[in-house]
Amino acid sequence: MRRFAVPSLLLLAMLAACGPGDPGAPAARAEPDAALPREATTDELATLRRAEEILERRCMARAGFDLPAAPEPVRAGPEPPPMGLVLADLGWAREHGYGARVRTPEETARLRANDPVGDHLRALTPERRAEALRAWQGGGVDTIEVTLPGGMTTGRSTRGCTSEARGELYGDFRTWFGADAVDRGATALAMNRAQADPDFTKALRGWSDCVAGRGLPHESPQRLRAALGDSAPEAKEIEYAVAEAACAVGSDLAEVVTDVEERHLAQVREQYLADVINARRMRLAALPEADRIVRDEDPSRLNTHKEGTR
Template structure:
């Protein structure tokens, strides 16, 4: 990957280092959004936005003190994900399989002023900017992932400084955040392997075949998507998938198994999840102070 593209990913993903089995290295995809702070959906969204904006504001101040510019911008909303099957007919009518959302996010990144600024830097200044943002080396923070393996990141740099300022205990926050963000791979394969899920997939495939779409599974349908040339064709296919997901029982089966195995994963990692919720609650007053200048 070219240096400029590598840097853009990092500058667009300030709230999370990339995950690997050995290090927090540049260039990997950003982590998924963390679980909510409170029970009310509107409050959760507002609190996540508050924490994100405060962290980016702190990072911008830190980078400015080191001679770099950064425009505080909230990242675009992530596309909606369906880990098993598209099961929302209204959403499918509007978005198909979400390729329009992927294009929206790509356009937002291309128009981002931080990306344009970074691309104009010399290679030496790009390296210096990355070191200022993420620290010189992935040393100082370590966490064991729920599925095994270790992740390391720097406890230096503006990202670490901003997160320490907000959350206080940076090592605890690093471990708790990564645990919460990486529970899904623990249980999605279990859902897909369950006999009830496989039986429902066969019923879904039969429903799709009756409609003229001979795909053995939602994954097989995804593999065929590059051959769908028009947005209207994509939406029609997505609507058929969603309607068959309901008619075959696949949607209900997937939701029930996901809830069951997801709850088991969260219980198994209840300690880090509780730590994350506690640190986020404690960070909210500090975030408001950062943004308003008042305690």
Template sequence: MKRTDALRGTVTQAAVVVAAAALALTGCARDGASGPPAAPAARAQARDLTYTEDLRIGDAQQRLIRSCMARQGFRYWEDRTLTREESRPLRYVQDDVGWARAHGYGSRIRAKEERARLRNPNGAYRAALPAARKAAYDTALDGGRAAELLRTEEPGGGTVAKQSGGCTGAAEKQLYGDPATWFRLDTTASNLRPLYVGKLLHDGRFTSAVHAWSRCMARAGHAYPDPDAARQAATRDHPAGQGRAAEARTYAAETRVAVADATCARTVSLGPVGRAREAYYLGRLPKAYRTALDAYRQRRLAALRGAERIVPPRA
């Protein structure tokens, strides 16, 4: 996606940056927090997907791309770097104490991802192809230079565009339907937070819960004003070249803070308060945005049903 106009909005850039990490409840919900799985009815109740459901759609898209590329005479390796547990997104509120005890703030998971990125077999495979085959590979994968250019408007103003074609575009179309419609819905749903984040960050109930979390952390020996500050402090001392002993020490320190963070978040119900207040502000957005968000969720549920016929859940 490339931006063809500057994002215009009323909130500050700092607030938008905080919001990009904060709560993330208009995307994937927590597993088990959104009711039963979608039924194969004509119209299931619109809801956000859990992260494992979102992961399954991504895996299905990878499988579709691999099959399509094989039909074009090329190899394509699906990305299965992380386990289902490792793939859990780290949100502003992390209240799973068991996950924090096992993974801290995920620094080792990110290192694993980076190693896999550097060794990506698709990149090596493409690099080894002759020039003419490289061009054919690019056309097969994403349509190359002839791919259709989709454009749509962001909620905060400005136009965004992306190319859609090849096996990548075909896989997305099979899962989500008409590419232009899906691009519009996805862009809208993914960019609603700047419209209300300023109100959320100053919401009395939310800030009270954050202050309660901070007091809890201070009692545990970790003085931080909010979860993002705790995470940043605990993960900043992870230089790439450190030895095993140094890495073990920094990881142990990271894990101690992460466990305290999750424990305090659970103690003061920071997650439920944040989700409730975000839902409150989402419900007060203009009707056109709420309608688009509902349609986005419906398409995601339909994509999930399709994914369930293509790939099993990730282990």
């Protein structure tokens, strides 16, 4: 089964996910009719996140805090299939379950025990820990705010190592933060609209009847996954994943989901096209620099992203 080791649990709690972009000059605003670049692959995104963590740690060292390295992510096996509204790849489900989305209880325990960054921060005095968090997150100074496609507002300080690391990769943190937040928000809004689409809700009834017949009475794939949780024995995970995928294929949900997701993603992304294009361009443009940063940290490490995918 494909598994991922993750960075410090405390680090994940404190840091919002923001990917890097162009390490050079800020990207120009995209025209509405510009071609949509491809999305970064799972492996490419993992390389970007690793580079962010390395740059954050270097920044913290300059601020006087020598944080240990987070555990190296371990990646194996093929990329997972799309799992937006439903997992429909039965072969994947039988072999991998939900992949990195779910860990066994033993893996969860090992991850909690292997938390060098969190251990380091907890060992500091309260005053020193507060100083470290200000250096990391900027202390709320010079905050920029972005309105997301769903209407909510998100913000982040332009100070601190979290922002500095992304600015170093991207070239202009403010532009990156806005484009990345809107791009992620556009996807979330499209998925929310797809879930409310009458075609989806109609097809969902057949899927729900199917999983109930397998002893899993849940109204949607999201509720099925929520019932499983993010830590479960491998056999139970595969049981849930196979039920989700088999019922998606056995009903017409898999076919309906493909149409519904594509339609709503296209509509929302068209509305926010400039930011979507900028965010994708920045991720792809950052990959060579991210690879260099990761290799410099460990010269024996091979590139983590695959050329020519998608």
